[in-house]
Amino acid sequence: MDWSALWLSVRLASATSAALLVGGVPLAYWIVFSPRRWKYLVEAIVALPLVLPPTVLGFYVLIAIGPLSPIGRAYARVAGHGLPFTFEGLLIASVLYSLPFAVQPFSAEFAAVDRRLLEASWSLGVSRVETFRRIVVPLSVRGLVTGIVLSFAHTLGEFGVVLMVGGNLPGATRTVSISIYDAVQSLDYGLASRTSLLLLVVSFAILTSVYALQRSVWIKPRL
């Protein structure tokens, strides 16, 4: 078993989920509660990774963080090395790639909160941020957990984006899905089948828990 690849995948997936929790929650809130008419544009952009081939997304990310782009140059000046073929570069790509898997469950759950609860809270003198923290978040626990778990699982299984942005550097960018591909390329079917089986079991377990959550097997909605 390629443990270093597995460990890298887990680290990448955890970091991606954490980043999406921090960034995805405000984005989902904005999508649900903003009165702006053009927010459908943002919704479409968020959903793009669902339909775009990972290679296309990976290609653009590679260009965007590469030495030819202002972002890539600025990062290289600060960090002393470029973003492509590093863990950080991979993280940026993963966050974008898993964006809809976090933001869509978040916003679906936020939208399901009765708008009048928020209005009542505001009229009781509680700020919008506090209202979000004390009303929207507790009532959206299932959506938040679902989004985090789905983006974790999705990152664990990504392949094309990793290959485009990260390459295949052991310990830095060689994730578990790439190690399976490598094993098959070198005709090591035993290694490939063991890793594949592990990934299958883990993915199945994660999805089972998400669907159980949706059916309120553990968290009883107090409504």
Add this chain to the structure above:
Amino acid sequence: MDQAAAVTLHVRLERRFGGGFALAASLDAELRGGAVLVLFGPSGAGKTTILRQIAGLERPDAGVVRFGDDVWCDTARSVWQPPQSRGAAIVFQEPTLFPHLTVAENIRYGVPAASRSVPGTTGRDPAEIEGMLGVADLEHRYPRALSGGEAQRVELARALATRPRLLLLDEPLAALDAPTRVRLRRDVRSLLQTTGTPAILVTHDRTEALAMGDLIAVVIDGRVRQAGAVADVFTRPHDAGVAAALGVEAVLPGRVVAAGDGLVEIAVGDLVLHAAERESMAAGADVYACIRAEDVTIETRSPGQASTRNHLAARVIAIAPEGPVDRVTLDCGVALDALITRRSREEMQLSIGARVTAAVKATAIHVVLRG
């Protein structure tokens, strides 16, 4: 108990909606502590929209909302206060308790943490309000385990616990069954008076408007057509539209003199009216005696033995044809209208100035107890 401190509410609102409905409401009212201003009108007239703009939950296209010295909204000067800084707590028709919080947590939700630790400083801490609304026993329950009436009591407690400067009530009792509604009406009214909180109540129920209102604004088609003291507006509607919205009925403010044996005696000015007692009321209670013009009969000779309990000496002061019938306005100490057929009027040879007797059955007098 800040009864003396009256606050001026000044509202000018304009808003256009898709589908042609336009709101152009203008309203000025002096709100004493504990006073209730009723926004009354048919469904879809724009009452709730006016309330939501006062709350700051919706913005007008153009307009001004002033409460005392505070400008809550002034589109011409780009002034906008969000709902949080207005101190106007709203209670909706359907309960909006936070489902993941217990009753106690709901009631303390809007009370800032700092003031929660100094109970009783102004005599209005959450525990006292719970006591006044009778919800102290429910503290540990979750909203899903409450009846509709209990939920609305908790909702009111939650709003009052924040010590609002103004309470906004959007048909809060409309979804409740009749006995619960009647009980809550009285409790709300006395609670507002004890806490000295002025309130604006949206309703299309005239009994509720009479029972709870001190002031009334009649809203029809997005406009405030008439505003003033409840009895004044009910007895002297400006025009036919307002009269139709209020229902053609004399509303006479009075006081219960005696009650018992299924009958209530009500003093209205110098008159004493007898009405059927439909709910128990004690002597001294303030009431409105409501009498429909259809239920007033006119007699020219002194009657023999009849079941009608009220016979009032009256003078005819106006006669106006109203479709197939005539509306005869009588002065019997208070103004009272009678609707009679033209043939009756001709047979009795009624004319202005004629001395007659107005008869009203006790069961035709609808008594509304003021909270």
